[in-house]
Amino acid sequence: MSPDVKLLDVNNVAIGIERRKRETLVLVREANFDINYGEMVGIVGESGSGKTMICRAIIGTLERRGASVIGGEVLFEGLDLRTITEAKWKTLRGKVIGYVPQSALAGPNPVLTIEKQLAEALSQVEGTGSMKNRSKELLDLVKIRRVDTVMKQYPYQLSGGMRQRVMIACALASKPKLLIADEPTTGLDVTVQSQIMELLREIRRDLGTAIILISHDLALVDEVCDKIVVMHAGATVEVGPTASMAKPRHPYTVALNSSRIDVAKPGGELLTIKGNPPSVGQWNPGCRFAERCDYVQQDCLVGDHPALSGKKGEHQSACLHADKIGKN
């Protein structure tokens, strides 16, 4: 494989729901980012920004919701994911690309013991040794102690953090190249959150798995990721290496940064982003952040949504006036 092939390349991707006799409902307009092998990338955005939709496109579960990729390309190791058949998806999903769902929403199957769940995940993959041993290894991998006890338990007997670890273990059964963690710690205590983050870091280090971390929390992503992708109203508005993102060049990122609790002074100025993210399908012409932007100019309100400047891999911003922002 040529060294230029990225693990994942999302190029100007648009996702929408095609409806009979109605206009296609566009959920994602321009998503743009790439991931190298072993990289940890954070995708940050508010609800409705399209971050979950992108991941569904990568894992191929868009059809189930009636959505499809209506523009751009999603290349996984050079393979265009839009064109592959369901049979091909089965070789990727859960094997080469893993998925850990939001902690609050889904979780392990409530009627199966942990042992059975792990066995189910492992049965998809070849491996050496007995199922039981392989399952124990997986639980070890996610730092669950008292492995023997846990194996026999049902999900309801475990805490939220433990359940999430089990989900991660199931996803890791096939030693995937890419792991998508969709808001893995939302709703969990901060202590558990930091443990899960530490776990993800170790997985990346020990297994070389690339990880996509979806979150609404910039502080969290800032701490653990190599690269940050910021999404707003269905478009990638800024993307770049974490270090460089400390000086954001898009008003939305600037605003997100200013609303971080961890850097605010107690009882002091806490900037908030005015307004609410535009609802899906109700996007105005021009830049979709214009309504809420502190730096808005006349040319921001017309035409197409601004495209990302610069080249992939660099610090890119989708603001017409990015250079002015960097200076502040």
Added chain:
Amino acid sequence: MEVENVSVTFGSGATAVEAVKNCSLTLHEGEPIGIVGESGSGKSTLARVMAGLQPPSAGQIRFRGDNVFKGNKSFQSGNRNQVQMVFQDPYGSLNPQLNGLSAVAEAVRIHSKVGKDEAEQKALELLERMGIGKLDALKRPRQLSGGQRQRVSVARALSANPTVLLADEPTSAIDQSAQAQLLKLFLGLLNDGLAIVLVSHDLGVIRYLTKRVYVMKDGVFVESGDTETVFNDPQEDYTKMLLASIPGELGKAARAKLKR
């Protein structure tokens, strides 16, 4: 408000669970305090006891000197309005059949004893203060975001003109940007003289808003004091661990200290 040696036990006999063990705290007028702990620490139970929703198994709760609980009933002396609560789950806190305006107007009507139109007017004003515009006020909860729902809940609580507001993990289920909005809102309310008891597992949030904090673990207060002090010089290991878990810069600093 005074919480004096309060304990709360659920169940009885062999399966009894002591959620709160002998906790005491004081709340002064217009003061922001925080109760921080993980899930299962008993902090939500304590908050509910303070709100008069759950009688303590032992100990007393006093509001302005009066006992809150007489037998199993709370706030019999007409102080019910004074202590209000905002709950954790924005999705369940609002009646799905009422839009924001109706929910708040109902509360206003009952507490201010005004007519329907006047109540709606006041409700709109309150919602405006919370950053919920007229259009959004007419939406049903399922059409609003988590942050917006929380703000409607706060508006509803405020219509009772309380002197104490208990907030149980108000920011846990919402986006970072919505969190910032909500906290800023609380800050404004503090400036208006409202006392706030903030219950959370996130010390970052506690630090931003409160002047004093009680650290709770397994039903007991393990450490308490001025927020600034507890932050910079934590005494207990548990507190140190909580500090180290805060995402972002604060956590980093705490972890660095731990290593030394």
Added chain:
Amino acid sequence: MSKKVKKVRPEGTLGIIIGASLMGSLLLAGLLIPWFGKFDANEISSDQLLSPSGTHYFGTDMLGRDVFARVFDAVFIDIGTAFAGVLIPLTVGTIVGTLLGISRNRRVNSFVGSLIDGINAFPFLIFVIALVAFLGAGLSSIILALSLVNWARYARIARTRAVVVNQQGYVEAARTLGYKPSRILFRHIIPNVSSETRAYALSDFTIVIIAVAALSFLGLGVNPPQAEWGAMIKDGATIITLAWWNAVFPGLAICWAGISVAVFSEGLTKRIGEGNQQ
């Protein structure tokens, strides 16, 4: 700034419109035809067992009565009875179930709870038939029997739902805000419980329509000469090979009524379902 909001017809609306039109037209016919129709439903004549024609659209029965007139004369009887047979259990069951769900009184809970479970254990139709036979034939007996049996089904749904609703944040908030218990019950708890029971009522309606007709078919319903679909089918069943129109047309009417309700409730469910997806 103009918001491009496309007004699209929500899913399920078609079902609602079709269902409502079908039922509406049936009810309208039931209102107008007895008034303006050519023949009186109970007018006996010597034109017995005539097949459908230009004069007698649905033919005539054994006593020379116009089947067309009779079918539509029965509309309000059948549908009205079914309506009462749903409304009463719905109201009673919802209230009792809700009160049970929020009550903390152990004894009341287990007593009434057992009663509900006991009634629900019996097969619906058999229990109703037995009760009507006991009470004596007639429409009021049918309504009474239906109510006595069916309320328990609604109560079970209401109780389960009430337990959940009672623990919801907004109910706790209402208590914290010091609302009176009656207000909390009637403004907050019951509306959210009845959403479930009302949904059940729609599907129940179809079943009850058929049950009413079935009871009359067994001779437990209206007294002759009142026209009623079930009774007409019973009379027509014996001569079905000779004069099929006697049984078929009332049967079609029952189907029409049942299908209209079913289509309506499907559409309604879809409509509400789409809203819930947001």
